[in-house]
Amino acid sequence: MVRCNFNCEETSFVAAPESCDVLIIGGGPAGSTAAALLAKSGRDVVLLEKDAHPRFHIGESLLPCNVAIFERLGIHDEIRAMGVFKPGAEFISDDTGQSVDFNFATGIEQRFTYSYHVRRSEFDKALFANAARSGARAMERMRVIDVVRPRDNNATNRARVTARHQDGASHLFYPRYVLDASGRDTFMANQLHKKKTDKRNNTAAVYGHFRHVKCRTEGDMVGCISIHLTKDGWFWVIPLRDEISSVGFVGTPAAFKARRGGLQDFLLDRIGQSRTLSERMQKAELASDVMTAGNYSYRARGGWGEGYMMIGDAFAFVDPVFSSGVMLAMGGGELGANVANVWLDDPAAGRKLAQQSERRLCRAMNRLCWLIYRINEPALRNMLMAPRNVLGMRDGLVSLLAGNLDLRRESRVSVMAFRVAYNLLSVAERIGLRIGQSPCGAAR
Numbered sequence: 001m002v003r004c005n006f007n008c009e010e011t012s013f014v015a016a017p018e019s020c021d022v023l024i025i026g027g028g029p030a031g032s033t034a035a036a037l038l039a040k041s042g043r044d045v046v047l048l049e050k051d052a053h054p055r056f057h058i059g060e061s062l063l064p065c066n067v068a069i070f071e072r073l074g075i076h077d078e079i080r081a082m083g084v085f086k087p088g089a090e091f092i093s094d095d096t097g098q099s100v101d102f103n104f105a106t107g108i109e110q111r112f113t114y115s116y117h118v119r120r121s122e123f124d125k126a127l128f129a130n131a132a133r134s135g136a137r138a139m140e141r142m143r144v145i146d147v148v149r150p151r152d153n154n155a156t157n158r159a160r161v162t163a164r165h166q167d168g169a170s171h172l173f174y175p176r177y178v179l180d181a182s183g184r185d186t187f188m189a190n191q192l193h194k195k196k197t198d199k200r201n202n203t204a205a206v207y208g209h210f211r212h213v214k215c216r217t218e219g220d221m222v223g224c225i226s227i228h229l230t231k232d233g234w235f236w237v238i239p240l241r242d243e244i245s246s247v248g249f250v251g252t253p254a255a256f257k258a259r260r261g262g263l264q265d266f267l268l269d270r271i272g273q274s275r276t277l278s279e280r281m282q283k284a285e286l287a288s289d290v291m292t293a294g295n296y297s298y299r300a301r302g303g304w305g306e307g308y309m310m311i312g313d314a315f316a317f318v319d320p321v322f323s324s325g326v327m328l329a330m331g332g333g334e335l336g337a338n339v340a341n342v343w344l345d346d347p348a349a350g351r352k353l354a355q356q357s358e359r360r361l362c363r364a365m366n367r368l369c370w371l372i373y374r375i376n377e378p379a380l381r382n383m384l385m386a387p388r389n390v391l392g393m394r395d396g397l398v399s400l401l402a403g404n405l406d407l408r409r410e411s412r413v414s415v416m417a418f419r420v421a422y423n424l425l426s427v428a429e430r431i432g433l434r435i436g437q438s439p440c441g442a443a444r
Helices: 029-040 064-073 076-082 120-133 187-191 253-257 263-273 275-280 325-345 347-372 378-385 390-401 409-434
Strands: 002-005 018-025 045-048 084-086 088-093 099-103 115-117 137-139 142-149 160-165 170-180 195-197 204-211 225-230 233-239 244-251 291-293 298-300 308-310
Touching: 018 029, 018 325, 029 045, 029 064, 029 120, 029 325, 045 120, 045 142, 064 076, 064 115, 064 325, 076 115, 076 120, 088 275, 088 378, 088 390, 099 390, 120 137, 142 170, 142 187, 170 187, 170 325, 187 308, 204 263, 225 275, 225 378, 233 275, 244 253, 244 263, 263 275, 308 325, 325 347, 347 390, 378 409, 390 409
Parallel strands: 018 045, 018 170, 045 137, 088 225, 170 308
Antiparallel strands: 002 142, 084 115, 088 099, 142 160, 160 170, 195 298, 204 244, 204 291, 225 233, 233 244
């Protein structure tokens, strides 16, 4: 047996061991999605969540591709009722004051034209409850502390999972398959020493909820997410219900190195330094604690093995500039459910599908990361603020921003054209700087 343990102290169990087909670590979007789909397919599923819903979580802006998953889960009406309609995104430049809209309805893929902003406490609770309604044995306040995996690939072998309830009682489970959806705890990636921090995107975030932030009140982009491009990073502004907006700053190490005082002072100071955002927040009032998250981006070296798979943030997390977190988590939950279903019937086929699914997810993340790595580069910011639709570049970018990461041929061509144009502009800007010209090509 191969052990992945969180806590190695001696454990006494209060109940007889329980067997199941699939045990899922974590009841967030990835875990709850996988649990509902597996339970609906007739599998015996145990879903363990370390906290109790509702609980606060960041990542409140969803993408149009999430809507298709809501439909498959049968919860679209419930999410619509709790959410704020999101037609797209606007990018705003602190350098020029210019604003550019990206309406999802203009993308190449017309199945995905809108989404929602949600309070994650309500959203995650709804997904968890849906998993329970679908037949999963959903348990809260149950922290997994130990996973012992079978050493060989014998299909009759089972993992051994130890969980501890908040009251101190320990429980033992024998699943045939394990899905790790533990989020940024990255349970199995940490214990198997597979977690790798993405040094190319070593950012951190500070954020909170505010009342009375000035948002759009008319036009077809009412409810859009705002991305303010500023020095050493960017801000998000997400309109929620009850006149609340989520506002956060994602910055480079240089931005946080200059921090003076506490988190609240730092966030308010950065807002004050942004000429475009500060104007919108003249009447704003802080309505929550100010929180932070550091070392944003990481990925596991291999997301699956004998009898297990990592999904959602347990496998990887990328900078949220394009609101991809929940979409990647729920998409990963679907992939994980498919792999588990196949593996339980045919382990050899399950291994093949796990490998294919990991490659598919990594391709999607790599497409996003190409943009994310360059979000602070002048060339990319110039292209975002002055988008052209030659070869469908703008429309392809909108489809990518909508979360359509499994790009069809026409979208791939458009995105590739955008990347080529970026590379040419980057070269031109570097040459311009060397010969004493501004990045726009005008002589100084």
